[in-house]
Amino acid sequence: MIRLNSRKTKEEQFSEKITTIQNKLYRLAYCYVKNEQEALDIVSEATYKGYIAYGKMDSMTYFDSWMSRIVINTSIDHIRRSQRVTYMEDYVQEFAAPERGASIEEKMDLYDALDRLVPEDRAYIILKFFDNMRFREIAEVLSLSENTVKSKFYRIINKLKLDLVEGEVGDL
Structure with missing residues (x-):
């Protein structure tokens, strides 16, 4: 037709x-x-x-x-x-993200730490590392300013570091 x-x-x-x-x-x-x-x-x-x-x-x-x-x-x-x-x-x-030599245990610890994040915070990590988005793109997806995205992202990253490095299971 x-x-x-x-x-x-x-x-x-x-x-x-x-x-x-x-x-x-x-x-x-x-x-x-x-x-x-x-x-x-x-x-x-x-x-x-x-x-x-x-x-x-x-x-x-x-x-x-x-x-x-x-x-x-x-x-x-x-x-x-x-x-x-x-x-x-x-x-x-x-x-998963491309392998960079991390052991299975380290990967499981990372995924466990991600699972402990509230779903709203998990979005920042997934969009940045799994979808390889830039902060500007993440801001568009989440309908936030780019500066807000950056500050929340780095706050979440610091919480993940504490959880992974120090083994704290605190309130993520």
Whole structure:
């Protein structure tokens, strides 16, 4: 079927945009729940929420950041609903940050420390280290100023250092 009008419908635009970032959204959700099926459910729910909202918008310049924020919020909602501990599975390594010679025990300590962070704080670490975002990009995703993102990020990093180096399990 030849299309006379070269303009794409909103549904087609959304479908194309979501297809290009679906793996990124999955990795983001997976960092929160560490379970393949739950991450897929979160991405599915976030995609539905994005699709509903996308139809009401005139333009979506920052689609990636916007969808990332929806996935983060959906992940946090999912964690709050489930309120259970999730354990890392053996195949997690393919989604983890590149290896730099850390032992399995050190990696497990790091993931345990990340799990002890409140989900809102975990977003800063995931976006910075797992998605390799710059502070400016993180600020767009979280709808905060870049300086606020930097100060919160470094505060969270210091808490993680204390937890990992000194073994303190205090109130992260």
